Amino acid sequence: MTAHDLPGDATTFPRLLARNAARHGDQPAYRVKEFGIWQSWTWGEAADEVNVLAKGLIGLGLNAGDHVAIIGRNRPQLYMAMVSIQSCGAVPVPLYQDAVAEEMAYVLDHCGARFVIAEDQEQVDKVLEINDRLPGLEQILYLDPRGLRKYDHTHLHKLEEVAAAGRASDNEADLKRRSDALDADSTCVMLYTSGTTGRPKGVVLSNANIILTAKNSADFDHLNAGDSVLAYLPMAWVGDFIFSMGQAYWAGFCVACPESEHTMQADLREIGPTYFFAPPRFFEGLLTNVMIRMEDAGWLKKRLFHHYMAVAKRVGPALLDGQSVSTGDKLAYKLGGLLVYGPLKNTLGLSRVRVGYTAGEAIGPEIFDFYRALGINLKQLYGQTEASVFITQQPDGQVRADTVGTPTPGVEIRISDNGEVFYRSPGVFVEYYKNADSTADTKDAEGWVATGDAGFIEADTGHLKIIDRAKDVGKLASGGMFAPKYVENKLKFYPNILEAVVFGAGRDMCTAFLNIDLMAVGNWAERNNIAYASYQELAAHAEVYATFQKHVEEVNESVAQDQMLSGCQIHRFVILHKQLDADDGELTRTQKVRRRIIEEKYADILAALYDGSETISTETEVTYEDGRKGAIKATLEIRDAKVVETGGRMAAE
Amino acid sequence: MSLDQTESYQTPDGRTIGPVVMEMRNITLRFGGVVAIKDISFDIREGEIRAIIGPNGAGKSSMLNVINGFYHPQEGEVWFRGQKRKPMKPHAIAHQGIARTFQNIALFRGMTTLDNIMTGRFTKMRAPWWQQAFWTGPAEREEVANREVVEKIIDFLEIQAIRKTPVGRLPYGLQKRVELGRALAAEPKLLLLDEPMAGMNVEEKEDMSRFILDVNDEFGTTIALIEHDMGVVMDISDRVVVMDYGAKIGDGTPDEVRNNAAVIDAYLGVAHD
Numbered sequence: 001m002t003a004h005d006l007p008g009d010a011t012t013f014p015r016l017l018a019r020n021a022a023r024h025g026d027q028p029a030y031r032v033k034e035f036g037i038w039q040s041w042t043w044g045e046a047a048d049e050v051n052v053l054a055k056g057l058i059g060l061g062l063n064a065g066d067h068v069a070i071i072g073r074n075r076p077q078l079y080m081a082m083v084s085i086q087s088c089g090a091v092p093v094p095l096y097q098d099a100v101a102e103e104m105a106y107v108l109d110h111c112g113a114r115f116v117i118a119e120d121q122e123q124v125d126k127v128l129e130i131n132d133r134l135p136g137l138e139q140i141l142y143l144d145p146r147g148l149r150k151y152d153h154t155h156l157h158k159l160e161e162v163a164a165a166g167r168a169s170d171n172e173a174d175l176k177r178r179s180d181a182l183d184a185d186s187t188c189v190m191l192y193t194s195g196t197t198g199r200p201k202g203v204v205l206s207n208a209n210i211i212l213t214a215k216n217s218a219d220f221d222h223l224n225a226g227d228s229v230l231a232y233l234p235m236a237w238v239g240d241f242i243f244s245m246g247q248a249y250w251a252g253f254c255v256a257c258p259e260s261e262h263t264m265q266a267d268l269r270e271i272g273p274t275y276f277f278a279p280p281r282f283f284e285g286l287l288t289n290v291m292i293r294m295e296d297a298g299w300l301k302k303r304l305f306h307h308y309m310a311v312a313k314r315v316g317p318a319l320l321d322g323q324s325v326s327t328g329d330k331l332a333y334k335l336g337g338l339l340v341y342g343p344l345k346n347t348l349g350l351s352r353v354r355v356g357y358t359a360g361e362a363i364g365p366e367i368f369d370f371y372r373a374l375g376i377n378l379k380q381l382y383g384q385t386e387a388s389v390f391i392t393q394q395p396d397g398q399v400r401a402d403t404v405g406t407p408t409p410g411v412e413i414r415i416s417d418n419g420e421v422f423y424r425s426p427g428v429f430v431e432y433y434k435n436a437d438s439t440a441d442t443k444d445a446e447g448w449v450a451t452g453d454a455g456f457i458e459a460d461t462g463h464l465k466i467i468d469r470a471k472d473v474g475k476l477a478s479g480g481m482f483a484p485k486y487v488e489n490k491l492k493f494y495p496n497i498l499e500a501v502v503f504g505a506g507r508d509m510c511t512a513f514l515n516i517d518l519m520a521v522g523n524w525a526e527r528n529n530i531a532y533a534s535y536q537e538l539a540a541h542a543e544v545y546a547t548f549q550k551h552v553e554e555v556n557e558s559v560a561q562d563q564m565l566s567g568c569q570i571h572r573f574v575i576l577h578k579q580l581d582a583d584d585g586e587l588t589r590t591q592k593v594r595r596r597i598i599e600e601k602y603a604d605i606l607a608a609l610y611d612g613s614e615t616i617s618t619e620t621e622v623t624y625e626d627g628r629k630g631a632i633k634a635t636l637e638i639r640d641a642k643v644v645e646t647g648g649r650m651a652a653e
Numbered sequence: 654m655s656l657d658q659t660e661s662y663q664t665p666d667g668r669t670i671g672p673v674v675m676e677m678r679n680i681t682l683r684f685g686g687v688v689a690i691k692d693i694s695f696d697i698r699e700g701e702i703r704a705i706i707g708p709n710g711a712g713k714s715s716m717l718n719v720i721n722g723f724y725h726p727q728e729g730e731v732w733f734r735g736q737k738r739k740p741m742k743p744h745a746i747a748h749q750g751i752a753r754t755f756q757n758i759a760l761f762r763g764m765t766t767l768d769n770i771m772t773g774r775f776t777k778m779r780a781p782w783w784q785q786a787f788w789t790g791p792a793e794r795e796e797v798a799n800r801e802v803v804e805k806i807i808d809f810l811e812i813q814a815i816r817k818t819p820v821g822r823l824p825y826g827l828q829k830r831v832e833l834g835r836a837l838a839a840e841p842k843l844l845l846l847d848e849p850m851a852g853m854n855v856e857e858k859e860d861m862s863r864f865i866l867d868v869n870d871e872f873g874t875t876i877a878l879i880e881h882d883m884g885v886v887m888d889i890s891d892r893v894v895v896m897d898y899g900a901k902i903g904d905g906t907p908d909e910v911r912n913n914a915a916v917i918d919a920y921l922g923v924a925h926d
Contacts, residue, residue, distance in 0.1 A: 034808070035801065035804035035805060035808060036813075036816065146809070146867075147867060150667060259813045263813050266817075
């Protein structure tokens with residue numbers, strides 16, 4: 001499939017916007033809750049706003065080919081600004097808004113941004129802080145003027161004023177000439193990968209990459225102008241760009257932005273999106289929340305809930321997959337819908353979800369089944385920034401917890417000899433910006449891209465199954481296969497365990513760092529009258545250790561079932577005294593574990609896991625949200641866990 | 654600082670501090686035989702952040718209660734905007750544009766954040782009760798206008814997520830913020846804060862300090878506050894009054910106060926050579 005498959009009015013975002021404004025000009029394109037009320041922009045209004053801001057940007061001296069950084073939470077104005085930037089022939093570069101100034105400095109310098117569009121004072125401050133190191137940076141624009149009134153406005157502009165200046169200007173012809181010059185091969189956006197290793201890389205994606213992928217995936221799920229989505233995941237993440245820009249512009253549906261990051265749950269309920277994406281973490285958290293609140297409910301509610309959830313688990317997934325069920329079950333499920341599932345879905349804000357996706361990490365089968373049982377069509381997809389997200393996704397009726405689905409239309413998949421997954425698709429990125437070496441390493445001449453993930457295709461169903469990151473899959477000293485993620489996922493399926501990091505490559509046994517889930521464990525402590533003063537104290541509590549030991553031993557039993565991976569049982573573990581955090585560089589901004597950094601940072605604890613000591617005293621540096629650093633000291637207990645003997649099998653491997 | 658009452662000056666960070674808006678002249682307050690405030694005089698200038706500090710029992714809260722008319726001093730005069738103030742009830746003083754928060758949070762615990770802040774608008778509600786009861790034209794328009802002001806405050810204080818939460822369920826730090834919101838809803842000329850940061854952790858204190866500075870900066874509100882945390886006081890206030898055993902022992906900029914021997918004595922209790 002090539003760019004020629006796109007209709008002429010859909011080759012770029014400015015053209016898609018014009019098309020949408022002509023087709024359904026009165027329908028809402030964006031909503032945002034502000035001052036307690038949902039404000040909206042129709043496609044017509046959006047087209048106008050994009051136009052005047054673009055003219056304003058030209059007035060400020062934006063050139064075609066420039067990079068413009070966007071830093072902020074999901075705001076309609078920022079989404080529209082991206083299209084304004086594209087109209088001028090420039091390239092939007094959305095950044096993670098919770099990144100500290102240091103991290104931003106690298107990206108801003110690397111892309112050589114001349115303009116920055118920031119959401120508010122917090123972001124402006126960060127940019128000003130690193131301003132002297134960014135000689136290329138000329139103008140800073142901001143959306144929310146609060147606190148910025150007294151700043152030096154020589155190079156600082158309010159977005160609204162730039163747009164007003166654009167409206168009054170005579171840049172229309174210039175703007176038209178610039179946007180007419182764009183085609184499907186022009187750069188659409190540059191997104192920085194969070195980078196589990198090394199520096200972030202700027203992934204250049206063309207209009208054809210994004211729009212073709214959006215078209216294929218939207219058609220796959222029959223998304224249309226009547227759908228709606230809640231945009232709450234970071235704008236710098238490729239998924240948000242595909243859902244809230246690509247698919248929204250292709251299908252013409254409405255993108256709603258929450259009022260603040262803390263009101264997301266309430267806003268979700270008010271908007272009731274029909275199309276919804278969330279990482280497994282979100283669904284886990286939601287389920288934990290439901291379970292905790294059910295514990296506190298009255299006996300009648302509790303009995304109703306448990307009775308009908310049992311019915312739902314039996315009947316719900318079958319109904320969703322279109323299999324036949326007995327009339328009695330159908331009736332029971334209907335009644336359950338009236339009494340339990342309907343109200344529950346409404347509370348969760350998922351009543352209207354027609355298509356739901358989760359991706360990024362493996363999701364626990366129990367969690368997955370819970371939502372499917374309720375009748376929510378939750379599916380899994382597998383993707384990457386370099387692929388404009390979609391590599392595989394699950395078709396309706398073939399949804400399972402342990403696979404990531406079949407290739408998205410237009411995508412080809414191949415498994416290399418060492419088990420690594422390769423793909424080729426219309427969404428494959430153009431290049432890594434200013435990094436030809438990495439581009440050549442990742443993408444070969446025929447357009448095949450290495451995912452870095454090890455996996456295989458199930459012979460009878462054609463579904464792709466992912467085992468682990470290819471580079472993380474290693475060998476134990478005994479020669480057995482070591483796949484840390486596989487074990488970590490099993491551990492993380494326990495609501496008490498927020499994060500797990502398993503070690504063992506090249507060693508004679510596997511060990512693990514564990515993080516408590518403060519909400520789940522804290523609630524448990526409250527109900528059992530266990531007092532604690534801090535995260536650290538709760539994490540070190542003897543009863544918490546006992547519970548975690550049970551979890552680890554259960555996981556060991558389950559791992560022992562797998563012939564290939566039975567060597568990955570956890571022999572010793574420790575519960576960490578601090579939560580692994582992206583601010584400390586231990587996780588990526590998308591909350592993925594950075595193994596090597598953790599290994600280095602906690603080298604003393606890791607050594608203690610292998611030298612047989614029972615406790616370890618350690619001091620750890622922490623970074624506060626404002627960038628200051630501090631240190632916490634702790635003495636941690638190390639526990640041995642029971643492992644299941646697998647006899648001589650290991651030796652035979 | 655020797656300035657004329659009507660003069661204005663610029664602070665180092667570029668704010669304009671105006672003429673005197675409130676002046677306390679030789680205030681003495683007694684409760685029976687106890688003298689809570691002994692012959693204290695000081696002034697508050699327009700647009701400034703004025704702190705009152707002192708050890709426990711120094712008479713700080715009594716001073717605030719005198720300012721907002723809850724206590725009537727036996728001796729002395731209170732001058733507000735160039736006029737000597739006659740003894741009046743606190744609600745009448747609220748109508749003059751003075752709002753406050755309390756040391757021990759005084760919110761309606763069963764009501765939501767939104768409703769609590771709405772109560773701060775009572776001085777702005779003009780529609781008679783029968784219109785409000787039947788929700789007729791003027792009352793409705795008034796409510797919408799008031800709600801708009803309240804929503805802007807909610808946005809300002811970043812408490813959107815707790816808009817509909819009963820305040821009794823909120824943690825302490827947030828309750829303090831709601832109380833500040835209610836005081837702001839009255840659109841005060843002078844805002845009195847009684848220990849806005851008592852019992853807060855460092856992060857909550859930093860948040861609250863930022864809100865106080867923002868209120869002063871964005872709305873130009875004059876603020877008088879009582880606070881124990883010296884670090885915070887020295888950071889955010891323009892001038893500081895120091896009280897001890899009901900008497901004023903120091904008055905000036907944070908630096909002047911910090912180096913005042915009487916103040917050091919009162920706080921550290923150390924004798925000097």
